[in-house]
Amino acid sequence: MSRQNDKGLELAVMNRRRMLKCMGWAGTGIVWTMVGGVPRPFGLGEAAAATGFSFVQISDSHIGFDKPANPNVKGTLQETIGKIGALSPAPAFILHTGDITHLAKPEQFDQAEQIIKGAKLDVRYVPGEHDVLDDNGQSYLQRFGKGATGGGWYSFDSGGVHFIALINVLNFKPGGLGNLGQEQIAWLADDVKSLSASTPIVIFAHMPLWTIYQDWGWGTGDAAEALSHVNRFGSVTVLNGHIHQIVQKVEGNITFQTARSTAYPQPEAGKAKAPGPLTVPADQLKQMLGLRSVTLAEGTHPLLSDATLAG
Amino acid sequence: MLATQVRHEPLPMARRNSRLGRSARMGAAFVAVFCAATLISGGSRAAMAPDTIEISNFSFGPAVLTVPAGTTVTWVNEDEEPHTVVESNTLFKSHALDTGDKFSFTFTTPGTYEYFCTIHAHMVGKVVVQ
Numbered sequence: 001m002s003r004q005n006d007k008g009l010e011l012a013v014m015n016r017r018r019m020l021k022c023m024g025w026a027g028t029g030i031v032w033t034m035v036g037g038v039p040r041p042f043g044l045g046e047a048a049a050a051t052g053f054s055f056v057q058i059s060d061s062h063i064g065f066d067k068p069a070n071p072n073v074k075g076t077l078q079e080t081i082g083k084i085g086a087l088s089p090a091p092a093f094i095l096h097t098g099d100i101t102h103l104a105k106p107e108q109f110d111q112a113e114q115i116i117k118g119a120k121l122d123v124r125y126v127p128g129e130h131d132v133l134d135d136n137g138q139s140y141l142q143r144f145g146k147g148a149t150g151g152g153w154y155s156f157d158s159g160g161v162h163f164i165a166l167i168n169v170l171n172f173k174p175g176g177l178g179n180l181g182q183e184q185i186a187w188l189a190d191d192v193k194s195l196s197a198s199t200p201i202v203i204f205a206h207m208p209l210w211t212i213y214q215d216w217g218w219g220t221g222d223a224a225e226a227l228s229h230v231n232r233f234g235s236v237t238v239l240n241g242h243i244h245q246i247v248q249k250v251e252g253n254i255t256f257q258t259a260r261s262t263a264y265p266q267p268e269a270g271k272a273k274a275p276g277p278l279t280v281p282a283d284q285l286k287q288m289l290g291l292r293s294v295t296l297a298e299g300t301h302p303l304l305s306d307a308t309l310a311g
Numbered sequence: 312m313l314a315t316q317v318r319h320e321p322l323p324m325a326r327r328n329s330r331l332g333r334s335a336r337m338g339a340a341f342v343a344v345f346c347a348a349t350l351i352s353g354g355s356r357a358a359m360a361p362d363t364i365e366i367s368n369f370s371f372g373p374a375v376l377t378v379p380a381g382t383t384v385t386w387v388n389e390d391e392e393p394h395t396v397v398e399s400n401t402l403f404k405s406h407a408l409d410t411g412d413k414f415s416f417t418f419t420t421p422g423t424y425e426y427f428c429t430i431h432a433h434m435v436g437k438v439v440v441q
Contacts (some may be wrong), residue, residue: 067391067410103393103407129430133393133407172432174399174425175426179432216369217433274369 053159054295056084056121057204059241060261062130063112064102069264070285073102074111078289079251079309080262081118084110087293092158094121097241097259098128098169098206100145105137107142127152128206128242129169132247137170155191159296160229163187166205168220178207178220183220189229197232200293202302204239210249213269218243226243229253235301237294243275245288259303260290288309363387364436366394366408366428371436380440383417394428 061077070076086096094116101108103197111132116123125144132140148154148165155164166188168178180188190301192201209227212220220226230236236254244261245268265288267276272278280288286309295303323332362382365372367389377382386396388408396405397413402424405414418424428434 069391103409133395133430172427172429174427174432175435176432197360215433217431274390276369276390 020109023118031058042148047212054087054089054091054293055093055095055158056087057095057097057259057292057294058084058116058262059097059114059206059259060099060128060244060263061116062094062099062261062263063100063115064105064108065263067277068087069287073263074115076286076289076309077112077115077262078118079286080289081115083291083307083309084119084121091121091293094119095163095204096123096125097204097239098126099241099261100125100128100132102130104131104133104139106139109139124156124163124165124204124207126165126167126204127169129172132169137167151181151184151188153187161200161202161302162192164191164201164203166203166209168205168207168223169211170292173221176221177211177214177217178205178223180220180222180226185226185229188226192193192233194228195233198234200237200296200302201230201233202233202237202239203230206240206259207242208240208247208256209238210245210251212243214268216275218269218275230254237302237304239292239294239307243269244278255301259292260288260306260308262289262291262309265289364438365389366396367435369394369431369434371426371434374435375437375439375440377439378418380421381417381420382440383415384438385413385415387411387413393430394427394434395430397429398424398426 003290007147008081062073065073084091096116097228100112126227127137127140127144131137137152141148145152149171152167153165155162157163166180166184168180169181171181173179184277195201205220207220209223211223213219215298227236227238231252231254234253238254238256241261243258244259244264244266245258247256247258249256265280266275267278269300288308290306290308290311292304292306295305313403350433352441362378362384364376364384365387366386369390369392376384386405386408388394388410391410393407395403396403403416405425407430408414410417418438421440424438424440426436426438
């Protein structure tokens with residue numbers, strides 16, 4: 001990872017003491033990057049070497065999209081997978097935080113899976129709204145939902161971390177935000193009930209689990225209720241996609257991060273008429289696409305690094 | 312961001328121009344109405360066909376459409392993003408509309424029909440049938 005440090009790599013260290021410092025200067029607003037001159041406790045390479053456990057997050061591959069914002073989304077996903085394959089030490093698995101496809105067509109799912117398989121790693125998916133377009137997610141679940149409970153949400157343990165996959169792109173209400181629903185929230189409460197408060201938690205879902213920009217629907221209406229069940233944990237990391245750019249926020253022990261897309265960027269909140277695909281000059285596109293590595297060192301919060309395809 | 316916004320401009324401008332051309336052909340009185348509406352609202356939809364709702368920039372235009380009973384209303388998706396048109400009680404429900412796709416529904420009974428995009432729930436609209 002250190003070879004990417006000088007090109008397009010951002011670091012976000014989930015150290016609690018530092019988080020509080022960040023909150024000190026950022027207030028409760030959105031923190032775009034937490035690099036900003038704040039010293040980090042250790043380098044990426046050291047952390048990975050200490051535990052040997054890391055995973056990767058990719059998001060919003062939108063296979064099937066072919067508009068000017070990126071006429072070659074298969075190519076940029078392929079490139080992302082190539083970068084993951086080159087990571088050393090190899091990550092334990094890939095999390096895909098949704099919008100795997102653009103229009104939820106079987107051939108688009110096939111193409112995405114085929115490309116992602118190239119990494120030769122396990123992949124854990126959650127759907128985006130693009131993956132559940134016309135059938136309330138049934139075809140998505142048939143493909144990716146094996147072993148999942150309820151509407152497709154699930155949890156698993158790896159590297160001493162409890163991972164929770166939530167679905168917030170079904171059963172939208174008019175005028176509303178993303179939605180988890182009571183059944184899923186009850187499941188979540190039960191899922192974490194018996195865990196020690198020192199267990200690191202990583203929650204991943206497609207739409208942001210905090211409201212970034214209500215006018216564009218960038219949030220999840222009942223997220224606060226869901227997150228009340230993980231407040232007691234010392235380290236909670238929430239990984240989302242949907243907005244095709246990195247936004248971060250810290251609230252108590254919970255740190256929220258959205259990820260870049262592998263397909264195309266979207267405008268910053270409120271800086272365009274609508275949150276649609278953003279066409280940038282071709283030579284800038286790859287700076288706005290990328291992947292995220294997450295490394296876990298014992299006794300610390302997860303260490304995140306975001307790399308672009310330009311790096 | 313500035314460069315990007317400029318890039319986004321040509322499409323809506325082109326649509327606006329084509330609408331102006333259409334309305335001009337429909338007579339001077341209509342043009343006057345169109346201009347007045349444009350001046351007042353800054354909007355560009357006064358010259359839309361009266362039974363067409365354009366989906367662009369993640370919004371339904373017009374957001375409220377009033378039609379006589381028996382009218383077939385057609386939605387057209389002009390965005391690069393898929394959208395749906397779903398009545399709140401699922402009286403009608405489109406499939407995901409890709410760019411350029413259309414969906415129509417014939418309103419036979421007077422009343423107010425609220426609908427939204429089930430992919431982007433913040434997008435809401437209303438058809439008032441008289």
